Amino acid sequence: MKLVLLGPPGSGKGTHAMWMCGEYKIPHISTGAMLREEERRNPHLYEEIRHYIDRGELVPDELIFEILKERLAESDCRDGYILDGFPRTLKQAEMLEALGGVDLAVMIDTMPELIMERVRGRRVCPRCGKGYHISQIPDGKCTDCGAEVTIRSDDKPETIRNRFDVYDRVTHPLVEHYKNEGKLARIDGSGTIEEVAAEIRALLNGGV
Numbered sequence: 001m002k003l004v005l006l007g008p009p010g011s012g013k014g015t016h017a018m019w020m021c022g023e024y025k026i027p028h029i030s031t032g033a034m035l036r037e038e039e040r041r042n043p044h045l046y047e048e049i050r051h052y053i054d055r056g057e058l059v060p061d062e063l064i065f066e067i068l069k070e071r072l073a074e075s076d077c078r079d080g081y082i083l084d085g086f087p088r089t090l091k092q093a094e095m096l097e098a099l100g101g102v103d104l105a106v107m108i109d110t111m112p113e114l115i116m117e118r119v120r121g122r123r124v125c126p127r128c129g130k131g132y133h134i135s136q137i138p139d140g141k142c143t144d145c146g147a148e149v150t151i152r153s154d155d156k157p158e159t160i161r162n163r164f165d166v167y168d169r170v171t172h173p174l175v176e177h178y179k180n181e182g183k184l185a186r187i188d189g190s191g192t193i194e195e196v197a198a199e200i201r202a203l204l205n206g207g208v
């Protein structure tokens with residue numbers, strides 16, 4: 001099952017991909033997390049891409065594609081994958097076709113007010129990368145490794161505005177693209193995590 005999760009920042013793509021990868025036994029591939037990983041793995045490359053991320057801009061298609069291509073060639077992707085944050089442009093969607101394509105694109109529809117609240121409360125563990133909403137961790141510590149959670153540099157208010165703008169202009173047209181391909185499913189993402197998860201299960205267990 002080759003899945004793409006679509007939706008603006010804060011729509012819950014990462015949250016749902018986390019349980020889906022365990023349940024459907026296919027890897028969760030977040031290009032944003034892979035880019036953030038580069039800060040530790042390859043600081044030289046990260047210096048090149050940091051200014052895009054910190055301003056809420058997209059990194060160049062070719063660069064992200066090289067990173068994704070390597071990841072999709074790994075053996076755990078043989079039976080499928082859940083892409084979170086890729087594709088983000090029509091060009092990336094075309095590039096993905098060349099690598100194995102997509103069975104279904106799941107758009108998580110969420111109201112803008114809800115998204116802002118989620119993004120404002122979003123925290124990430126700088127050590128292991130696990131994501132939280134601040135209301136889940138009153139002591140501000142990662143429940144897996146105990147590190148003090150932080151606000152992602154691109155979740156600051158001035159950057160987040162630009163990320164929404166980039167989403168509307170460049171990424172949202174992918175919804176129409178997958179609709180035209182007959183591969184789009186829409187999920188109401190405004191419920192609780194459990195409610196949205198139940199919708200996703202009903203969709204996927206109904207047969208892709």
Ligand code: AMP
Pocket residue numbers: 009030031032033035052053054056057058059060061064084085086087088092154163
């Ligand atoms: P995310 O964690 O998916 O919100 O991504 C964080 C940031 O990483 C984005 O705002 C972009 O700067 C960059 N990024 C992640 N995925 C992509 C992609 N597919 N294409 C271009 N830039 C990306």
